[in-house]
Amino acid sequence: xxxxxxxxSSLRAEFGSAIERHLVSCGDTIVYLARERAHDILAxxxxxxxxxxxxxxxxxxxxxxxxxxxxxxxYQLRSLNRRVDLRAKIALNKWEPMEVRSVWxxxxxxxxxxxxxxxxxxxxxxxxxxxxxxxMWETYAEGFPLRKxxxxxxxxxxxxxxxxxxxxxxxxxxxxxxxxxxxxxxxLPADMRExxxxxxxxxxx
Amino acid sequence: xxxxxxxxxxxxxEVTTVSSMSPNWVTTRLDFLTNWARxxxxxxxxxxxxxxxxxxxxxxxxxxDIARFGMERQSFSxxxxxxxxxAGRLPFKLAPVIxxxxxxxxxxxxxxxxxxxxxSGGIFDNYSMVQGIDTIIPVDIxxxxxxxxxxxxxxxxxxxxxxxxxxxxxxxxxxxxQLVGPSGLFLPPDRVDELSEPFGNSVHQTRSx
Numbered sequence: 001x002x003x004x005x006x007x008x009s010s011l012r013a014e015f016g017s018a019i020e021r022h023l024v025s026c027g028d029t030i031v032y033l034a035r036e037r038a039h040d041i042l043a044x045x046x047x048x049x050x051x052x053x054x055x056x057x058x059x060x061x062x063x064x065x066x067x068x069x070x071x072x073x074x075y076q077l078r079s080l081n082r083r084v085d086l087r088a089k090i091a092l093n094k095w096e097p098m099e100v101r102s103v104w105x106x107x108x109x110x111x112x113x114x115x116x117x118x119x120x121x122x123x124x125x126x127x128x129x130x131x132x133x134x135x136m137w138e139t140y141a142e143g144f145p146l147r148k149x150x151x152x153x154x155x156x157x158x159x160x161x162x163x164x165x166x167x168x169x170x171x172x173x174x175x176x177x178x179x180x181x182x183x184x185x186x187x188l189p190a191d192m193r194e195x196x197x198x199x200x201x202x203x204x205x
Numbered sequence: 206x207x208x209x210x211x212x213x214x215x216x217x218x219e220v221t222t223v224s225s226m227s228p229n230w231v232t233t234r235l236d237f238l239t240n241w242a243r244x245x246x247x248x249x250x251x252x253x254x255x256x257x258x259x260x261x262x263x264x265x266x267x268x269x270d271i272a273r274f275g276m277e278r279q280s281f282s283x284x285x286x287x288x289x290x291x292a293g294r295l296p297f298k299l300a301p302v303i304x305x306x307x308x309x310x311x312x313x314x315x316x317x318x319x320x321x322x323x324x325s326g327g328i329f330d331n332y333s334m335v336q337g338i339d340t341i342i343p344v345d346i347x348x349x350x351x352x353x354x355x356x357x358x359x360x361x362x363x364x365x366x367x368x369x370x371x372x373x374x375x376x377x378x379x380x381x382x383q384l385v386g387p388s389g390l391f392l393p394p395d396r397v398d399e400l401s402e403p404f405g406n407s408v409h410q411t412r413s414x
Contacts, residue, residue, distance in 0.1 A: 152331050158397055162397050
């Protein structure tokens, strides 16, 4: 990146110690946010006229091989009009609950990104309208595949995995928007029926 | 009564399967005709999930042209299909889908497992991938390759022709549906585990706990 991408000073002036540290890696600015203030900071980055990070490129997570090192939730932001990128991270210690506030209310595109981070890493995004698995099926019971303690071939035997896969109802994986599941309603898991009944994604009946 | 035949008593626990019909001149002539018709008008149901599907498309296109072998019509509905071609890797999430497609296909039906991933899981020996579609549905022909060239798939199709031409209408077992049983599997669980065992380089895969 040719121009200096992002000025950390205004962020530091606004939030002080909630900006835990920052560094520049391969030309990209990375800021570490305190978990409690992260949502406020991200909202500020989006709304403040000088910042305008109006595009959420990606949300993902990283777990390092060093078991002492915290797991990180990564937000890749971009200001489309200023043409500036910023990477924000929240460190989650392993002994703490894996919870952060959802940014779905700021960027609607966070919906599926947060579902993927939940599916693969088990991070719970508080305030997400419909937090359920997106890549694995709804009733997948083996855990969170991208965590380091997850064995490559899964926890169950192949026969058990095959049995559970064949027992799945293919229609039950989709939300109202993805497929008309009105006729499969009675076969849905109870918690999913409850979520659909709340009307976040349209009403069934 | 003292009149029972000792030979028949000794054989009481043996199970002998007798066909409803035995081959004779009429049935073998009829076999020849039906098999000739079936083998030369196979309608494929393409189940393409990965790069093998690209090779399948090349096979169906004008240069290789599987219409030369009676596969003129690509059947995108399982109800009008004769042969299921699984081209590509099958994740567990798709296992109930291919099983349902297979169950929806009417007899007579056959299946081709195209490529290393469909046949054995290939390089994807991980938590999300079916280790060979023969743990989900019965498979007639395995086509090796990663992905197989169109010639390879055509060879597999010709092998299927050969297999079909050896079938007989007197053999009821050929047309028997192999459904998912009460165990929730189509094969015994230990057979699924055995088929799914790591082989080749993935035996030395130690990252899995």
